[in-house]
Amino acid sequence: MPTVKDVAQRAGVSVATVSRVLNNSEKVSEQTRQKVLKAIEELGFKPNLLARNFRKDKSNLILVILPTIANAYFARVVKGIEDTARKNGYGILLCTTQNSPEIAAEYLKLIEKKQVDGAIIASAKIEINFCKDLDTRRIVQACEFYPFLDSSCVLIDHRKAFYDVVDYLIKKGKKNILCAIGNEDIPSEFERKEGYRKALEENGLQFREENVIRCSYGWTELYEKLKNLCCLKKYDAIACSSDLMAVGAIKAAKALGLKVPDEFSVTGFDNIMMSRLYEPSITTVAQPMYSIGEKAAQILIDTLESPGAFKKQKIILPHELKTRESA
Amino acid sequence: MPTVKDVAQRAGVSVATVSRVLNNSEKVSEQTRQKVLKAIEELGFKPNLLARNFRKDKSNLILVILPTIANAYFARVVKGIEDTARKNGYGILLCTTQNSPEIAAEYLKLIEKKQVDGAIIASAKIEINFCKDLDTRRIVQACEFYPFLDSSCVLIDHRKAFYDVVDYLIKKGKKNILCAIGNEDIPSEFERKEGYRKALEENGLQFREENVIRCSYGWTELYEKLKNLCCLKKYDAIACSSDLMAVGAIKAAKALGLKVPDEFSVTGFDNIMMSRLYEPSITTVAQPMYSIGEKAAQILIDTLESPGAFKKQKIILPHELKTRESA
Missing domain, CATH: 3.40.50.2300 (Response regulator)
Structure with missing residues (x-):
């Protein structure tokens, strides 16, 4: 079976030039390209399976x-x-x-x-x-x-998005707003927390670190955390960093006998299908x-x-x- | 840079044998393998990036x-x-x-x-x-x-699974049971329909082709189809081929003023998270x-x-x- 070396020899060019032709590189003159293609045809050279990536240099x-x-x-x-x-x-x-x-x-x-x-x-x-x-x-x-x-x-803009949702809760009359976010070493989570802080402060409310709950994006962890929060009743809303967290918050509020949204408002994030289908349907932020x-x-x-x-x-x-x- | 050929020469074996060693093929004697490995080390031979697949013949x-x-x-x-x-x-x-x-x-x-x-x-x-x-x-x-x-x-066993769920509906007293499945050119959908048929027939109920609704696995299509079924009230249950279909069916029943499950029972398939979280929670089949x-x-x-x-x-x-x- 002919190799790249054989092709180079027959075309009177270097192996590198053959590679360039196989690569569709633009650094080869048309004349040289034709010489190489002719040699490839005459020898019946077939780049092997593994050389295919090399030849096209693209996997698509x-x-x-x-x-x-x-x-x-x-x-x-x-x-x-x-x-x-x-x-x-x-x-x-x-x-x-x-x-x-x-x-x-x-x-x-x-x-x-x-x-x-x-x-x-x-x-x-x-x-x-x-x-x-x-x-x-x-x-x-x-x-x-x-x-x-x-x-x-x-x-x-994750900061602005979370700002908007917390600002909306405040405009609805909520004053003691919890925030549930994921780990802050994720940039968007850090940004969202800053959005929460900014919305509170611009509306004359105090930001309190202890009102920020860190948890996973699923529904169970926040559900457990809120259900075991003896003082959940002193809060009137929670802004969550995912829609599943919001499901957990709604379930916890219901378990504690709080009416959603009148006594306890809940917002999610992401606008997943469940946020629309859940009852009550969940106020959330849609990312495009x-x-x-x-x-x-x-x-x-x-x-x-x-x-x-x-x-x-x-x-x-x-x-x-x-x-x-x-x- | 040394090539496979150089390694072969130094080890006094063929290129194919070197390939076999690089390939971890079992067709090489331990003695030959050691010779090749020694040559590789002495020459500082490194299989190149593209040869890597070749060498191990595995992408993992x-x-x-x-x-x-x-x-x-x-x-x-x-x-x-x-x-x-x-x-x-x-x-x-x-x-x-x-x-x-x-x-x-x-x-x-x-x-x-x-x-x-x-x-x-x-x-x-x-x-x-x-x-x-x-x-x-x-x-x-x-x-x-x-x-x-x-x-x-x-x-x-998709047929047995659908049989079980329809049989369960019948044992609960349901007699006019619809079935919602996907396209029957998918083997499991064909099997499920046969399970539906078998459960009806073994319980002395008649299978009717017109009671089989074909639709996509999401919730909207079945929702629309059932809402526009003027005679939904003459049925008392539906066995669906996905949990999202079941959500669509529950929403349609609610829209038509039917109480779920008393007046209209709904079952899903797959046991996705929403089937547990939805209200009412959805009776379904869990696949492992x-x-x-x-x-x-x-x-x-x-x-x-x-x-x-x-x-x-x-x-x-x-x-x-x-x-x-x-x-």
Whole structure:
């Protein structure tokens, strides 16, 4: 079976030049390209299976790194990415990290190995130590932005979004408002807490650290925490950082005999399907999830198609307060 | 930089033998292996990035093909696959097909391209025409079994499961029972319909084709169909093929002023989180989703690790009827 070396010999060029032709590199003159293609044809040279990546230097695959698929929130983001990718001739592969930065780093290696052309990190937790030596042109952050990874990003203004929802509770007459957020080492959670603080302070209410409850995004942990909070009745509302947390809060309020929203108002975040279907339906913040995915994919694909035109972008998309029955 | 050829020369063996050593093939004597490893070390030979796949002939990645991630049902299956894969040193990549057999076929090509070692098809629709020439040892079907793809599979007995839930409705005194299922070209949907038929007939009730409603798995389509069914009141129950369908049915019953479950009982399928959280909570069938994923991954990995020991398996795991408020 003829090798690249045989092709180079016959065409009277170097192996590197043959590679360039196989690579569709623009650094080869048309005349040389024709010589090489002729030699390839005459010899019946077939780049083998593994050389295929090398030849095209493209897999036409985009990796999407998610913390989990258990949260329905991500399905729309993925759909936006997928539709945009498919329109542009790319497939997408998803992976989940359970928010482990080590696992995220492992999967990011697929870029270097050329098994994927680039990656969209959608909310998955990353750490500075695992992000050295990454080609940031091939990565876009979506929903969440870790500033130490100097890539393009597409997300909402989480601080303003949480400000809006707390401000809405205050305008509805609520004064003793709890806040339930995830871990503050996640940038959006830190931002949301700051939004909560700002809304209180601008409305002349005092921010109290002890009114900030940290918990997981599911419903059970907040449910247990609130049910065991002997003094829940001294509060009249809670702003939650996920819709499932809001379900937990509503269940706890009901268990303690509090009427939602009159005695205890609850807001969620993300506008997942359940927030609309739940009874009472849940006041929440809608992120433009599909658009975030779409835009992130478009930025990445534009760069992959024309690496020379790369320009780092930070896109902030508008959020929307969905007022429903729970607040 | 030294090449495989240099290593072969120095060790006094053929290039193929070096490949076999790099491949961890068992066809090399221990003595030869040691010679090659010594040459590799002395020359400082490093298999290059692209040769890595070649060297190990393994990506240590498993592809999971899903119809969508919008249905929370799949999150647990994926978790079972992922935990098992990780324990065995494999990563997993997910892809979604929106139930297009063409897209599933495209992703299955990643096996042939050696970008993944094998695939688990979890409920994604496939078609016989796209499944020729697949290496069925590298594929396991989960949740759903298309018999034309002669691979191992792990799933529940869908016919028996639907039989059980309809039988339960009948034992509760229901006599005019609708059935809502997805498209019957999906084997499990066909099986469920047969379970519905069998339960009716064994209980002396007549099966009527017109009482079978075909619709998508979300809640809206069934909701609209039932709301516009002028004669819904002549029925006293519906057995649905997904929990979201059940939500649609409950909403329609409520909209028409029917009390659930007294006047109209509703059952779902899959036991997604919402079925427990919804009010009324939804009687449903729990598939052992995590175990299905776990078992499918284990069968696949066992084969990948010892291809010689391959034996096609059909594993039927037990389902469980979860009786709640809606029926």
